[in-house]
Amino acid sequence: MSTLKVKLIAHTPEPDKVVSMAAKLCYSHVGVEEMSEKMTNQEVDKFLSMLMSLGHESPVEHTSFTFAIEGISRACSHQLVRHRMASYSQQSQRYVKLSQFEYIIPPTIESDEKLKQIYVQAMDRAQSDYNTMVAELIKNGRTEKEAIEDARYVFPNACETKIVVTMNARSLFNFFEHRCCERAQWEIRELAYKMLEECKKSAPILFRKCGPSCYKGSCKEGKMSCKKPEISRNRIEQMELQI
Template sequence: MALKVKLLEHTPDPEKIIASAAKLCYSSVGVEDIMENLTEENTEKFLNMLMSYGHESPIEHVSFTFAIEGVSRSLTHQLVRHRIASFSQQSQRYVRLNQFEYVIPPEIKKNDRAKEVFIASMEQSQKAYDELVNILKDRYINEGMNALNAEKKAIEDARYVFPNACETKIIVTMNARSLMNFFRHRCCNRAQWEIRELAEEMLMQVKKIAPTLFKYSGPGCVNGPCPEGKMTCGKIAEVRAKYQTENK
């Protein structure tokens, strides 16, 4: 299943909201007048000033909500490590997966034998899951539980046989500052391929909404030295060229 990312909602006029917060910090303006004279030019000026000062707290006043599907449990295990965010993920405890979807890594797809072994493993997981659900469900029914509750209880334990490749769906909400941190780590060439693909798609979508705010977002090397030290990918010029081109 292919990756799908949809920006469901975001704070209206996000750049203007951040600019108003910056205006409050650096002027004597009152709350009644905070949005006055915030032209496109002034808004961009306030945003650039914030970035140059490293004053990022006003950026937290805006948030973005994404619907994501076609990703693996392996990816979401990484995603939820970004703790300043809200997550709602499809539950394997309450949703019976009669035929689970799965993500095949590109390097496995390239090799026919590797792909064959991988798919066989996925099919075996589904077979084991179905068998476990039926065994446990029958037992619970025999113990006096009704069929609906018996199935719900059965899939709680049967789901343990599912692999990291199992496809899942998740809703994610992050404020802009957390998003920038997410992009800094996950757009990096050293990030795992799947979450890097997700991060790049999310960045592309938020740039359409707030181009000035996310103008310099991307991996850490875009605006400074590579933060990976000896673990660097060694392609800093190539990475910078890519993101600078996208910003034009």
């Protein structure tokens, strides 16, 4: 079994200030360097808060954030890469031989001993079948790389993966709106909240209002709304208290 880990390994320096300067430049007769020297933290907070309230998000694209993510399933990473305005580098099952693969257990199965036993047995079978196929393919004249890239097809969606993700802040706004929602699948929702926490630590003004649509105002899910906005609001408020 594997545990979800999210680490912000790089980001644009002073992201709040960078976005403020980029936006102010559109209306200023002075250059960025002179503007930077005069801009105080209070001015950044005031201007950026105003910018976000107006929904002017194009300057937000000037900042980017890179995350190292471990302990997510292939099922989760398949959802993650649907966010196309991003860059991804994922651990390859073609080049990395998984002699003992890690896997994710959904909470509903983890909490039921009978289901968990069935689940773990399925994971053990997948590992055993993978090992057998790799050995047989090599014995039949295939290279190890050829063997593992074909044998990997037996691995389940539960198989753990590692991935590095880079998104600009505007893409992250969209990601958090959709994936922090209570209607999002549980695993990518947990990932989104851990990423949001990292962003709030590094750019507190920029990500102050980030979260699902119900946190920012009204739910966009219409008739499919979970009708429980307090869940997301309470979670984000608790997160901010701990930062």
